[in-house]
Amino acid sequence: MNASTADLPVVVIGAGPIGLAAAARLIERDIQPLVLEAGPAAATAVRGWSHVRLFSPWSEVVDPAAERLLAPTGWVRPDGAAYPSGADWAGLYLQPLADVLGEKVRYNATVTGISRSGRDRIVDADRDAQPFVIHYTGPDGAEERLYARAVIDASGTWSIPSPAGGSGLPALGEKTAADRISYRIPDFKDLAVRARYAGKRTAVIGSGASAFTALAYLADLAKSDDGVGTHATWILRRGISGSTFGGGDADQLPARGALGLAAKAAVDDGYADAVTGFRTDAFERDTDGRLVLIGEDGRRLDAIDEVIVLTGLRPDFTFLGELRLGLDERLQAPTALAPLIDPNQHSCGTVYPHGAGELSHPEKDLYLVGMKSYGRAPTFLAMTGYEQVRSIAAHLAGDQEAAERVELTLPETGVCGGAGLFDQPVAAEETGGCCAAPATLTVGGPVSNSGGC
Known part of the structure; x- marks a missing residue:
């Protein structure tokens, strides 16, 4: 890196919890961040599931460096034992943090492409010495450009939900049935949303915490x-086994365990029927306009009124097309990280804390962090993302000892997935989301793992 490049900021994509934590960590290392946020405020993705409650408490979703940055303003972390909703997380912590960062955060800035200055992805010559060039559209829609010494992509996976189709592609008729399908957890406090599902038969597709949340909501509505x-x-x-509903009372994330038990109660109490081993192949409409789901094995389910598809989220790599990424062919996670987060082998708590080394790519000083670093793997914890950016900031500052040091202990749960835990290995596209959410079904509403982490 030449002297002029070293003076450039580190561009962070996304003003969510991990992106803002990255900015706080960089500031502590005397490195100037510049955060580009596509939405009009901090934590736009988190606000998209504002009604959902995290299954990690406040003590686990506030980054230490961010808390130190906020302290001079008089900010005090909420009760560490309480579980914030998405709205709480965004309004009580993430927006105040972005406000402290001030002009270091640009809103309504949508990144459209990143490359090396004067080098497309083919060119080798002097590549690592060139700054990154970032193209983005500003608030008025005009194309703008800036340069960076490094790029930390914390844009998450919220914008691309996985489809209902069992092949990973939309089922036949899925797009034309869009008026009856939601890919988000409905907010039943909204009267119009409540009316949409009240008294109706709704299919919930998925087997992770988000699906548990939807089942619990629907049972509460019933x-x-x-x-x-x-x-x-x-x-x-897949089928139902003893671990389908998670760890229950044995889960070291108690609120997540409670969510699984609530979903089980919805089935046991008759508010939901379970259809197992069903991979959706097509949607058809009956003569009354209701939807009939058809499985790959030819099974046709009874007609339903609405469908909630919660089969996971996917990363967006379109604006990274001119950069050299090293991604696992299955999970779409960094190559060195993928074996550590394989949902067939690991739960949230059995993922070894990792940092700059595991998150590096052939493109020097480019890092995917947060939920985007997990690709299609579920079971991400906010604490994991905070450790990621702590390590990366240390690496960019030249402090290799700190970059390689582990400063995180995760709760071991052993319930998110793993070969041998299920009748069949858990499919990542079925679970989806950040390990952060669940629970009580009345006051405050249930919680779930969701995008935006």
């Missing part, structure tokens, strides 16, 4: 005066 007749059909691509 018990209410305005929800009589509400019923869920829970569609799983």
Whole structure:
């Protein structure tokens, strides 16, 4: 890196929890960050699931460097034992943090492409010495350009939900049935949303914490005066075993365990029926306009009114096309990280803490962090992302000892996945989301793992 490049900022893509933590860590290392956020405020993705409650408490979702940066403003972390909703996380912590960063955060800035200055992805000559060039559209839609010494992509996976189709592609008829399909956990506090599902039969496709949350919500709706007749059909691509509903009371993330038990209660109490081993192949409409789901094995389910698809989230690599990425062919995670997060082998707590080394790519000083670093693997914890950016900031500052040091202990749960834990290995596209969410079904609403981490 030449002197002029060293004076450039580190560009962070995304003003979510991990992107803002990266900025705080860089500031502590006397490195200037510049955060580009596509939305109009901090934590736009988190605000997209504002009604969902995290299954990690406040003590585990506030980055230490961010807390130190906020301290001079008089900011005090909420009760560490309490579980924030997405709205709480964004409003009480992430937006105040972005406000402290001030002009270091640019809103309505959508990154459209990144390359090396004067070098497309083919050119080797003097590549690592060139700064990154970032193209983005500003608030008025005009194309803008800036240069950076390094890039930390914390843009998450919220924008690309996986489809219902069992092949990873949309099922036949899925797109034309879009008026009856949601790919997010509905907010039943919204009267219009509540009316959409009340008294209806709804299919929930997925087997992770987000699906548990939807089942719990629907069961709660069915018990209410305005929800009589509400019923869920829970569609799983695999079978049900003793671990399907998670660790229950043994889960070291208690709120997540409670969520699994709530989903189990929805089935046991008759508010939901489970259909196992069903991989959706097609959607058809019956003569009444209701949807009929057809499986790859030819099974046709009873007609339903609505579908909630919660089969995971996917990273967006389109704006990284001119950079040299090293990605695992299955998980779409950095090559060195993928074996550590394989959902067939690991849960949230059995992922070894990792940093700059495991997150590096053939493109020097480029890092994918947060949920995007996990590609299609689920079970991401906010604490893991904070450790990632702590290590990367140390590496960029030249402190290799700190970059390689582990400063994180994760709760071991052993319930997120793993060969031998299920009748079949868990499919990453079925679980989806950040290990951060679940629980009580009434006051505050249930919680779930969701994008934006």
